[in-house]
Every structure is written in C-alpha cells, then in structure tokens.
Amino acid sequence: MSIHVFGIRHHGPGCARALRAALDELKPDILLIEGPPDAEHVLPLLTKEEMKPPVALLVYAADKPNQAVFFPFTHFSPEWQALTYGMQHNVPARFMDLPHAIHFARQRETDEENHSETPIEAEDEHKSTQSVAVPQEAEQLLQDDPLAMLSYAAGYEDHEGWWEQQIEQRLDTTGLFEGILEAMTELRSGRPPKNEEEALREAYMRQTIKAASKEGFQRIAVVCGAWHAPVLVDPEAHKGDTSLLKGLKKVKVEATWIPWTNSRLSYRSGYGAGIYSPGWYEHLWAFPGNATPHWMARAAHLLREQGMDASSASVIEAVRLAESLAALRDMPQPGLADAHEAILTVLCHGEQAPMNLIREKMEIGERMGTVPSDAPVVPLQRDLEMHQRRLRLKPSTEIVTLDLDLRKETDLGRSQLLHRLQLLHVPWGTPVHVSGKSGTFHEYWRLQWKVDFVIALIEANVWGNTIAEAAAAYAIDQARNTESLPTLTSLLNECILATLPRAVEQLLQELQKRAAVTADIHHLMRALPPLTTIVRYGDVRNTRADFILPIIQGLFERIVIGLPGACSSLDNDAAKQMIESINQAQSSVALLEIEALQEEWYATLKRIMEDEQIHGLVRGRCCRILLDQQILPEEELQRLTGLTLSPAVPATQAAFWIEGILQGSGLVMLHQDNLWRVLDGWVSMLTTDTFTQLLPILRRAFSGFASPERRAMGEKIKHLHTQTTQPTKSVTGQSSEASFDAANARLVLPTLAQILGVTFDDR
Known part of the structure; x- marks a missing residue:
C-alpha cells in the first residue's frame, strides 16, 4: 500500500495540468480530495453534459440556510481535474475534509458563547490574494501566508507572481509535487496547526486516509492544499486523532451544485482559496507554453470592438515588449505583469481607461457556468x-x-x-x-x-413553495409585525405591483387598524405617496381604487386637522423634517387631482403660512407651494414678503423663510419681480456681521438651483439695479420715492451736523 500526497493550489492551471499527468502515471485505485464529505452524493452530476464550469458546491444548514459555504470549481481547478479523472476512469473519488455538519455546529456553539449572530461564511472574509505586504516579523508572515514567505525568500514582493512563474507557467512538471512537499515540510517543521479548526480538519483527513487503507486500496492519491501536505504523508505517525474528533456535534446539512462566475473565483470561501486573475489562469490552461501571443491578440480584438485602434503591428510590438520585460526579470516567459505593462504601453498608449476594460473582460473574464437541471434545488x-x-x-x-x-x-x-x-x-x-x-x-x-x-x-x-405564495406570506408576516404606517403603505404598494391579492386584502385591514390609532403627523403624511401611487396603477393591474381612496381620505382628514399644531415650536432640524413630510403630502395631493382634497389642503397651508409663531422655513415652504399652484396672488405675496422681511422679524427667521420659499423650480421664481426687489432691499439693509452670520443659510437656499438658473438669477438682480421705470419699494411695501420728503429732511440737517461735529453749509 502506498500513499501519494499531491499538494496543490486551488484554482491553479499549472497544478491542475501537473496533477492530471501525475494521476495518469500513477493510476490510483482511489482518490481522496480536500472537500466537503457532505456533498459526495451530488458528485455523479459531474458526468452530465449540462455541467459546465465555473460551478460551485453549495453546502448549507438545513434549518438555517444563511449558514452556508461555497466550494468553487473551474476547468483549471486541480480538484476538478481529479474528480473528472475519477469519473472517466471509474476510480472512486471521495472528499476527505472535516464535514460542514461539524463546522456549522461548532460555529453555533461559538456564537452562543459570544451572544452574536452566526456569520454567513459564504459571504464573509472574501479577500483577494493579489499581493501580500511583507511584515517585518517572518513568523507573522508565515502565519498570514506561507506562500508569501517562500516568494519573499526568492526575492518577490508579490507571491502571486512567484507562484505563477514557478508553478503555473512551468512546462516541465517533473518533481513538481516533490518540491512543493519539501518546501511545505520545511515551513511547517516544528510548528503546530494554526488553530483548533485546522487541527480538526487535518485529523479528519488522516482518519479518512487510514479508512481507505483499511479498505484495501493500494495506490491512494491524496489531493489537498499544499499547506496540509506534510501532515498527511504518514497518517499513522499522528496519534490522538480519534480522541480529538470524538464527541463532535453535528447539524443537518444539504448540498447542491450552483452556477458560479469567474469574478467570484477570487473570493475566499470553502477551502479559503482565491485567485486575483481567473481569466489569465484560464488562458494559461487553454494555451500552455504559448500564452503571450494569444493574450495580446485577444486584447487587440477587445479594443477594436470598442472602436479603438489596435493594429497587427502593435500586437507584434506588444508581444516583443512583454518578452523583453520577462528577459530583463530573468524569467523564462512573460507573466501577467509583463503582459499588463506591454498592453498598457503599446495597445493602450498609457491610458488607464482601456486597461480597466482589459482587467474586467480578460484578466477576470466574467462568465457564468451551468449545472444540470436535475441538481437538487428547493x-x-x-x-x-x-x-x-x-x-x-x-x-x-x-x-x-x-x-x-x-x-x-x-x-x-x-x-x-x-x-x-x-x-x-x-x-x-x-x-x-x-x-x-x-x-x-x-x-x-x-x-x-x-x-x-x-x-x-x-x-x-x-x-412557500412558489414565488407568489412565498412573497404573499412574507408580506403578511411583515405587516403584522410593523408599527410604522409608512412602512406598511410601502409594503402595500409593493404587493399591488407584485399582484398579490391575498396579501393586499390583509394589508388593507392592517393599514386601517394602524391609521386609526396613529397620531404621528409625519407618519400620516409619509404614508400618502405609496397609496396614491397604488391608485394610479388601478387600470393596468386591475386594482380597485375604491378600496384605497377611503383610507387616503381618512388619513388626509387627520393630517389637515393636526398639521398646524404639529408645526408650532419647531427647532431647525424639526422644521427640515416637517417640510420633507409636507412635500410628500403635497406630491400626493397633486397626483390625486381631487378638487375637494386640494382646496382643504391649500387652506391648511395658508393658515400655516400666515402664522408668525411657526418656524420661518416651514412658512416659506408653504408660501412657495401656494405660489407654484397659482393660489397666492401677487399682491398677497408682496404684502407677506414685506411683513416677513421687515426689521421687526429676527434676521435668522427671515433667512429661513427665504430658504423655504426658494425651494423648488428656479424658473418660477425668476418671474417674481416684486419678490426679488424686496429680497434685494432686505439684503441691502443687513449689517456686515448679520450678513456674515446668515450667509450659510442664504448659500444653502440657492444651492439647490442648477447653474443656468443661478446665472439667470444673478442677471435678474443686476437688472433690478438698472431699472428706472418703476420706483423701488422698501421692505414695508411703501414706495421709496413717495416716502422721502426732501424739505423735512433738510430741517434736521443742522442738528445732525452739530451731533457729528461738522460744519453745516445749506447751499
């Protein structure tokens, strides 16, 4: 009986090619592969014609599906080549890693101890292995990434480049796995497993090898991550594995195949492996020994598709540059870094934008695999x-x-x-x-x-077992467990759009209950937009609007009664929240186009606009809404503006009023000549200190307008100072010419001169 351990890198084309050749030579009678034993029952699906990588094994807890892990495979994954070799040669293939039924149970115990939610292993800690910064302490580097230790010792700062040159692009694979085993043995010499999880995994792998040996298999091929290889060569040398694994709890798990993508091959999940450039590795798998010319040709073709110039001469020059760069670096053939620099220089003329396209379409190479239709699914x-x-x-x-x-x-x-x-x-x-x-x-x-x-x-x-049943049941459950009226109406809107009659009926009942007891004006106003949207979809989705309108009317009556009181005693932040709610209610009223509702709503806004005790921002916004709806006469606007911007009103509140009235379309404001005159006069009366204090508010008030609108407003102010056809008016609304009496003014000049200490000359 002989045990042959092949230490590989997950998703490595060179490893996959060398492994396939080694298996052809060894002709093993069993294959033990690092992977989840929980998924062995779906391995026969590999023989199906519809199975086209990249794909992934999905293993998840039956009672908690978000506790899941993916095991990705593609054509150039050594595990995939080992599995297909076993299927093609009728050699039994088994996964030998620690079952995830145990992993998940241990995670739950840890989470209970930490009083935290179970993490989604499939989604957490997905990290690329593009490069590793070299820590000062070698021991720390070894713990972080043992391959980085070897690459650093060989003079590489990027272990991806070292592994690619030494392993993945190697044409002569003689002694490759022996060399990997020797290097890893040296790295692990005298060092225990990194943690308890690793100790359990390696103990289970050794137990699996021992079990295969007891079954009588003579040529056992073990395919595992290179780091684990040294501790699997002689399983009998490790004592205590049985006691270490004894008594471990399990949970029920399910497994299936799912389609995968090239971009997600870079994520660390399952066996914690990832590659930075799956498209490049796939290219190395397809064109061993002659990758550079084909890569450059593909790059040129991609650039031409985007309308960029990439001639055959440029392709030849790029190949030559890549080969020259490799020679300068004492490499037998160009790697990805050499090809990248050559394409950037020759084909992309130093521009980064085309290189981003090369990165996305070629180096990653987005592609989705397929799985057989009879793969297990819910x-x-x-x-x-x-x-x-x-x-x-x-x-x-x-x-x-x-x-x-x-x-x-x-x-x-x-x-x-x-x-x-x-x-x-x-x-x-x-x-x-x-x-x-x-x-x-x-x-x-x-x-x-x-x-x-x-x-x-x-x-x-x-x-539920169908999309419609599940969506309806979920919506009903959410409705029963929410107290927020806006959330409930948004949910109802989604159910209408999704055409879920059972859920709509239940949500309407819940909505009526919540609306009857909700006193929060903000909730009431923010609940209106989804309901009005529902009414507008009635003709297309066969939704009867007469079920919704009574709810809208009930909400509206409570809004107009409670809104004036809710607008009193607001600070600046509360005023901003209030106008956001008013805006939503206004959009709903405008959308419904029901005359009775509009009259009642605009009458309420007018009451708020005229109440001097209400925050200036809210009053200004109500004024603007009435102005946009052509409900506020020009004379009334002029009177209100004069009163609001009079010296008796605190300058801060006047500035907030300006901010409120300026919200909305700039084109409408450009036609309000009297408003601009009064604003201009008010700003002119401000002292320097007051103006400096109010400047942030004024700048914020005008910041919402587009640049052309702000330019037009500047021109408007400029023309106000040049117009002479109409006398300007003060902030009180009185004509400046009518209010100035030159004879009376001359009477006070002698007294004023004496106060100022100057000589008065009445000539």
Missing part, C-alpha cells in the same frame, strides 16, 4: 426557473436593461415576478427612473443575476 428555486423559461428571462451576470409595457401580458408577468423577488430580498432587478419618460404603463428595470441569490431563495422557501 421548490422555490424550481418555480423561479419555470417562470424564467416562461417569461424568457435568462439569468446573466451582464447588466441588462428592460423596458416593460405593462399592457402586454408577458411584460406584466415579468414585472410581477421582479416585484415578488424584491419582496423576498432577491434583487435580481432594480427599478430605474428614466428621464423624460413617464406614465403608469411603463416600467424600466436593470437586471443582473448574482450567484448568491440562491441562498436568499433557500431562505425564502420557508414562506
């Missing part, structure tokens, strides 16, 4: 796949924009599906506002599928 995921086929919505990692016409059956179905998924926290689609396009018959979405949506679907399956 019913909710199966229902989603059915809808995707029916509605012709294919998941893609590329960003796709949809313009949906809700009058068409297919587009309406797509909208309903995307809204239902949003309720279940699967944001496959994001609604997009398109400038210049409006109407209730159109929706615009930006779609991008992410592989970790599978976790959200597994979690959501507790609410």
Whole structure:
C-alpha cells in the first residue's frame, strides 16, 4: 500500500495540468480530495453534459440556510481535474475534509458563547490574494501566508507572481509535487496547526486516509492544499486523532451544485482559496507554453470592438515588449505583469481607461457556468426557473436593461415576478427612473443575476413553495409585525405591483387598524405617496381604487386637522423634517387631482403660512407651494414678503423663510419681480456681521438651483439695479420715492451736523 500526497493550489492551471499527468502515471485505485464529505452524493452530476464550469458546491444548514459555504470549481481547478479523472476512469473519488455538519455546529456553539449572530461564511472574509505586504516579523508572515514567505525568500514582493512563474507557467512538471512537499515540510517543521479548526480538519483527513487503507486500496492519491501536505504523508505517525474528533456535534446539512462566475473565483470561501486573475489562469490552461501571443491578440480584438485602434503591428510590438520585460526579470516567459505593462504601453498608449476594460473582460473574464437541471434545488428555486423559461428571462451576470409595457401580458408577468423577488430580498432587478419618460404603463428595470441569490431563495422557501405564495406570506408576516404606517403603505404598494391579492386584502385591514390609532403627523403624511401611487396603477393591474381612496381620505382628514399644531415650536432640524413630510403630502395631493382634497389642503397651508409663531422655513415652504399652484396672488405675496422681511422679524427667521420659499423650480421664481426687489432691499439693509452670520443659510437656499438658473438669477438682480421705470419699494411695501420728503429732511440737517461735529453749509 502506498500513499501519494499531491499538494496543490486551488484554482491553479499549472497544478491542475501537473496533477492530471501525475494521476495518469500513477493510476490510483482511489482518490481522496480536500472537500466537503457532505456533498459526495451530488458528485455523479459531474458526468452530465449540462455541467459546465465555473460551478460551485453549495453546502448549507438545513434549518438555517444563511449558514452556508461555497466550494468553487473551474476547468483549471486541480480538484476538478481529479474528480473528472475519477469519473472517466471509474476510480472512486471521495472528499476527505472535516464535514460542514461539524463546522456549522461548532460555529453555533461559538456564537452562543459570544451572544452574536452566526456569520454567513459564504459571504464573509472574501479577500483577494493579489499581493501580500511583507511584515517585518517572518513568523507573522508565515502565519498570514506561507506562500508569501517562500516568494519573499526568492526575492518577490508579490507571491502571486512567484507562484505563477514557478508553478503555473512551468512546462516541465517533473518533481513538481516533490518540491512543493519539501518546501511545505520545511515551513511547517516544528510548528503546530494554526488553530483548533485546522487541527480538526487535518485529523479528519488522516482518519479518512487510514479508512481507505483499511479498505484495501493500494495506490491512494491524496489531493489537498499544499499547506496540509506534510501532515498527511504518514497518517499513522499522528496519534490522538480519534480522541480529538470524538464527541463532535453535528447539524443537518444539504448540498447542491450552483452556477458560479469567474469574478467570484477570487473570493475566499470553502477551502479559503482565491485567485486575483481567473481569466489569465484560464488562458494559461487553454494555451500552455504559448500564452503571450494569444493574450495580446485577444486584447487587440477587445479594443477594436470598442472602436479603438489596435493594429497587427502593435500586437507584434506588444508581444516583443512583454518578452523583453520577462528577459530583463530573468524569467523564462512573460507573466501577467509583463503582459499588463506591454498592453498598457503599446495597445493602450498609457491610458488607464482601456486597461480597466482589459482587467474586467480578460484578466477576470466574467462568465457564468451551468449545472444540470436535475441538481437538487428547493421548490422555490424550481418555480423561479419555470417562470424564467416562461417569461424568457435568462439569468446573466451582464447588466441588462428592460423596458416593460405593462399592457402586454408577458411584460406584466415579468414585472410581477421582479416585484415578488424584491419582496423576498432577491434583487435580481432594480427599478430605474428614466428621464423624460413617464406614465403608469411603463416600467424600466436593470437586471443582473448574482450567484448568491440562491441562498436568499433557500431562505425564502420557508414562506412557500412558489414565488407568489412565498412573497404573499412574507408580506403578511411583515405587516403584522410593523408599527410604522409608512412602512406598511410601502409594503402595500409593493404587493399591488407584485399582484398579490391575498396579501393586499390583509394589508388593507392592517393599514386601517394602524391609521386609526396613529397620531404621528409625519407618519400620516409619509404614508400618502405609496397609496396614491397604488391608485394610479388601478387600470393596468386591475386594482380597485375604491378600496384605497377611503383610507387616503381618512388619513388626509387627520393630517389637515393636526398639521398646524404639529408645526408650532419647531427647532431647525424639526422644521427640515416637517417640510420633507409636507412635500410628500403635497406630491400626493397633486397626483390625486381631487378638487375637494386640494382646496382643504391649500387652506391648511395658508393658515400655516400666515402664522408668525411657526418656524420661518416651514412658512416659506408653504408660501412657495401656494405660489407654484397659482393660489397666492401677487399682491398677497408682496404684502407677506414685506411683513416677513421687515426689521421687526429676527434676521435668522427671515433667512429661513427665504430658504423655504426658494425651494423648488428656479424658473418660477425668476418671474417674481416684486419678490426679488424686496429680497434685494432686505439684503441691502443687513449689517456686515448679520450678513456674515446668515450667509450659510442664504448659500444653502440657492444651492439647490442648477447653474443656468443661478446665472439667470444673478442677471435678474443686476437688472433690478438698472431699472428706472418703476420706483423701488422698501421692505414695508411703501414706495421709496413717495416716502422721502426732501424739505423735512433738510430741517434736521443742522442738528445732525452739530451731533457729528461738522460744519453745516445749506447751499
């Protein structure tokens, strides 16, 4: 019996090629591979034609799906090559790592001790291994990354470059695994496992090797991360593994295959491995020994697709430059760093923007794999796949924009599906506002599928076995457990858009209960916009507006009664919050276009506008709303402005009033000549200290206008000082010419001269 340990790097094309050659030579009768034994039952799916990497094994706790971990594979993953070798040669292949049924149980014990939530292992600590900063202490470096220790000793600052040159681009793999084993043995000499978790994992691996030996296998091939290789060569030399593993608790787990993407190969999950440039490694796998010319040609083709010049002569020059750089660095052939510099210099002419495209499309190479249709999935995921086929919505990692016409059956179905998924926290689609396009018959979405949506679907399956059932059940549960009226109305709006009649009926009942007892004016006003939006969708989604309007009217009556009192005694921050709520209520009233509601609302705003005890910001905003609606006559505006900006009013409150009235369209304000004259006169009367104090408020008041509008306002002020056709008026509204009496003024001049100590000359 012989044990052959192959220490590899996860996702390494050189390791994968060398491993395949070593297995062909060894012809093992069993393969033991670092991986989750919990997923062995889904390994036969590798033989299916639909299985196309990159893919990942997903292992998750059955009772808590967010406790999950991914094990990614691609063509150039050594584990993938080992598994496919076993399938092709009818050699049994087993995973030998510590089961995640134990991992998850240990995590829960730790979380209970720390009184914290269980982390999502699949999403946490996803870090790239692009480069490692060299710590001063070698021991610390060894703990952080043992490969970085070797690369640093070899004169490399970036261990990616060292591993790529020494391992992944190596053409002669003779003695490769022996060399890796020797190096790792030296690094681990006299050092115990890094932590208890690593000790348990390696003990379980040795136990698996011993079990295979007892079964009578003679040529045992062990494929593991290079760091573990030295402690697996002689399993019998390690005593105490049985006692170490005894009594470990387990939880029930599930496993399946899911599609994966190149970009996520850089994440550290499962066995904690990641690569910085999966597209480059895939290229090394496809073109061993001749990677540089093909890489440059691909780069030129990509740049030409974007309308940039990249001639054949430039490609040849880029290849020569990359080879020259490799020679200067005493390398047998160019690596990614050499190719990167050559492309930047020759094909991109030193511009970084095209290089970002090269990085995204080539070095990472976004691509999604596929898995067999009979791979284990939860019913909710199966229902989603059915809808995707029916509605012709294919998941893609590329960003796709949809313009949906809700009058068409297919587009309406797509909208309903995307809204239902949003309720279940699967944001496959994001609604997009398109400038210049409006109407209730159109929706615009930006779609991008992410592989970790599978976790959200597994979690959501507790609410139902179909997307519609799960979304409705989840919405009802959320409604019963929220006290916030705006949250409830937003949820109702989503249920209307998702066409969930059962949920809508339940939410309407909950809304009526909450509205009857809610006294918070802010909640009442902020609850209106979603409800008014629902009314506008009635024709397309067959929603009866007569169910919603009574609720809106009830909310509105309570708003107009309580709003004046709620606006009194507000500080600056509270005033800002109040006008935000008033703005939402105003947009709802304008959208409904119900005359009785509008009359009552604008009468309430007028009461607030005229109450001198209310904060100037709120009064100014109410004045502006009435002005925009052409309800405030010009004479009334002139009178109100004069009173508000009179010297009797504190300058700070006057400035806040100005800020409130200036909110909104700048074009409307440009036509209010009298308002500008009064504002100009008020600013002119301010002392230097007062003006300096109020300047931040005034600047903030004008900051919301676009640059062309601010320029037009500047011209407006300039013209005010040049106009002579109309006498200017003081802040009290009196004509300056009518109020100045030259004869009376001359009578006080002698007395004024005596006070000032000057000679009076009445000539």
